[in-house]
Amino acid sequence: MNLTLKVWRQQNPSDKGGFKEYKLSGISADMSFLEMLDVLNEDLSEKGEDPVHFDHDCREGICGMCSLYINGQPHGPTQTTTCQLHMRSFKDGDTITIEPWRANAFPIVKDLVVDRGSFDRIIQSGGYVSVNTGGVPDANEIPIPKIIADEAFDSATCIGCGACVAACKNASAMLFVSAKVSQLALLPQGKVEKRERAEKMVAQMDEEGFGACTNTGACSAECPKEIDLSNIARMNREYFAASLSTEKS
Amino acid sequence: MKLDSKIPNGPLAEKWTNHKFNVKLVNPANKRKYNIIVVGTGLAGASAAASLAELGYNVQAFCFQDSPRRAHSIAAQGGINAAKNYQNDGDSVFRLFYDTIKGGDYRSREANVYRLAQVSVNIIDQCVAQGVPFAREYGGLLANRSFGGAQVSRTFYARGQTGQQLLLGAYSALSRQVANGKVKLYPRTEMMDVVTIDGKAKGIVTRNLITGAVESHSGDAVLLCTGGYGNVFFLSTNAMGSNVTAAWRAHKKGAYFSNPCYTQIHPTCIPVSGDHQSKLTLMSESLRNDGRVWVPKTVEMAEKLRKKEIAPKDIKDEDRDYYLETKYPSFGNLVPRDVASRNAKYVCDDGRGVNETGEAVFLDFRDAILRDGEDAVRGKYGNLFDMYEKITGENPYKTPMKIYPAVHYTMGGLWVDYNLMTNVSGLYALGEANFSDHGANRLGASALMQGLADGYFVIPYTIGDYLAKHPNEKISVDHPEFKKCEEEVKAKIQNLLSINGSKTVDHFHKKLGKIMWNYCGMARNAAGLTKAKEMIKELKKEFWADVKVLGTGEELNLSLEKAHRVADFLELGELMVVDALHREESCGGHFREEHQTPEGEALRDDEKFAYVAAWEYAGDGKEEILNKEDLVFENVKLTQRSYK
Amino acid sequence: MSWVSKTLNSTLGKKLLMALTGLFLILFLVVHLAGNLQLIFPDEGKSFNIYAETMATNPLIRVVSILNFGFILLHAVYAVILTRHNKKSRPIGYAVSKASENSTWSSRSMGILGTLIFIFLLVHLRGFWYELKFGEVPMVTYDGVSYKDSFAIVSAAYQNILYVIFYVVSMGVLAFHLSHGFASAFQTLGINHTKYTPFIKKLGLAFAIIVPALFALIPIVMFIQGS
Incomplete structure (x- = not known):
């Protein structure tokens, strides 16, 4: 499927930050959401652009490290962790807005990474x-x-x-x-x-x-x-x- | 160097008690003068840091994650063994010891394993006191289940989240000591090197993953509790961040690396679905209690399945090959992990794999549902079925699950003596990071037991002995050795950043993973391993010439972090292959095709290989030197494992 | 800091005040409604006028009514304090938010609903309480005792269709406020139990519908009667 991503990019805590748009194609419905971001990051790296930073570790829904506010909901549209969210929850042509957790007590470190x-x-x-x-x-x-x-x-x-x-x-x-x-x-x-x-x-x-x-x-x-x-x-x-x-x- | 395992004298059952009495103690008033560095905050690290701080030592704890609670111990599902014999079914310390030694295919140390079985009972007490909500019976007492083919019910569990609950228990104990000021926590900090002064570990050099600052920390002892190296295969059930860097850097500073070729392949994982896959998800082994493993009898039928021309339910019983039940009538689908994994590989190599990639077998609950009803099956495995459906989009109540083996645990690790000290004075390794207790194959529900045993009940005694014998001398981080080490680390970072090649770090990691899986995975042979060694050497050269690491060293930089880890995996991968090549026998997780019984089972060579291979780093580009610690068995008789 | 102020200054303490004052105001609504329903008794306002006189003169009622004003103010002031605190807790909001997926509109809009109710209260107090207390009120005599004819003031006011609409809309706002506030107060007080909470929630919803509906009925009936 083809997707448009609107991702929050912020170099460091003092940077003002803003959304950046990326087009992705050839995304399989079997991918997890984070694997979709891996694809984006490989693309960016090959082009020599700084990859999107996000927190993740176990990728089986238990360590609690992954976050992301996806299309207006934490961990996206299903009640699970972002690492267990799969692309079959989205449709071809969707625009997906990805934001970091927003809270005074969770200051942003970089891009989508916050300090908990x-x-x-x-x-x-x-x-x-x-x-x-x-x-x-x-x-x-x-x-x-x-x-x-x-x-x-x-x-x-x-x-x-x-x-x-x-x-x-x-x-x-x-x-x-x-x-x-x-x-x-x-x-x-x-x-x-x-x-x-x-x-x-x-x-x-x-x-x-x-x-x-x-x-x-x-x-x-x-x-x-x-x-x-x-x-x-x-x-x-x-x-x-x-x-x-x-x-x- | 002569390896001294420092196993205490005396009868097996009294070794630990005697040893605890014989070790030197540190005066309570003096404990606060010692600084102990703990790297890693999983079960081993968190329990060690908390326990040592409670004793009065000053502890500095490091983890690369954003919080100690994220360590990958959290993902363990099944349970934790303990020889409590609450079920009155004939369990005992000796039986747990015996099962563990046998399960490890007689490649572990008797004394260590016996001690592990002894302290297992204390672990459960400790965790309950911390508020770990283990499963209970209606009478209010703790529940047990049998696990991983054990013939007694000795596994304590907290639904399918035992690792999480145990880790959060250890994390809470650690947090309490942070509040007490006895532990200083360094999250998002990666250990880059160990600093040794006059042959003793005296500190570490770290990189702050947020600011990129390279910093030194000095201490009187360094504990590496940094887990296993399964991610050398790229795809494994490990967390994305799990790495070998800390252990590997210690190895290059003189610590021996033992039995690196012993890797555990878990039979019940969700199969790879495509090239994009970043990790593999384990489905609890308990599924094999009711699920039946099969593939079609013919390649033609398997091909039709792969092309989706027929559905699994269209295949009649007489056309199904329930290969585990046929081959192992008494254990059936419950054979140990290594046996189940290897047989899945055989049928897929035979061309009878059932998914698009040809690397999957069925785990079918049809008969269990017919026998007990869907509700009963849901009651037992509901959460696992849901998880499976979430990931694959298929409903396992309607169509059989597809599973395939995946790298899960690494039995090898840093060589340690009975005190958990490596051959470098003052440098310890705990939990999965060391090699000591599981031999060539780990039994289910034993990893949590070992991590916590090392941290709560072994290291607090044994470290005192070392510290008491080494009056503390404060070493400033301005010491030339620290400065030198910092410079080396900075140079390496600079080097990685300046290559500016054309391929991403993941590109190399994936390639390495493929080599390891194909030639050093479930089954190995001399020709393949020899080839793999050359391939890894080539890949390593290519990595250092053509890797692309973006960004700078002075910021949060994921590709730089990964580059460090993959660079170490490349070196470790080569050593694994060397180790696998030298061990001309099959045992547990190490299966050499040249060495099998006529029935295709692992064939040990106890005459020649009843030893621990402890590899010594000899310098860049040089072959590592093999040191041997002979394994002496006084209490068990070495037999051929049989599950027929 | 004393333990009292420490407790009340915590976010939980402030919420406790919101819940307690809220529950008091809920009770007040019941009493107030019981009195006001007499407006539509077919007795030309007699029972209502007698009731109004009692309310104005009974010393106990006087104390309670002062408390009532105090609690309304406390409820409002703490609402402002908490809202400001909550706003500070998320200085930068989300670009895209799908809050409707996880919570009800009324639960997220207590601040704006409360503000509207506060405006209503000001108009309401100016129109009736102030008029009756300080304005010129005609007198009526029942059984030889003379009373202020409060009924006349109210029924005159409800001949204005705009006024009636304002009242009915305000009661709608109150309904939404109560639909979250009622059960929420119990939750804040720590009263949550698998056996009782479903009942509390249903009761809260019934309360939120019935009480404002009856309040709204009064001006409608009086408007129809008058025209």
């Missing part, structure tokens, strides 16, 4: 159970109801890609943060610190400059791992309970 270090810093603020290696009880010491373990698993499947932030009209990171808060609040191992964790992670989220949640549900609707909005409600509960109950002023 803010997510790492949020996890560092409390997204863990404070146990050291060794000296832990036997794995079967604390039984966990299957339904709770499954629910925690659903929250834990977040791949940290940032599509939730990209989709949200407020660039809010609530779905990402709440998925981790939920996973650990549900499991007995994480319950010990659940209050402090919610407080710390919310504080860090705010400090990073993410927007506030207005419950539009866009995050969950676009999340490639279908993380549920109930996580956000749970985090709200945990946070307010923490504010009211933790014993420090």
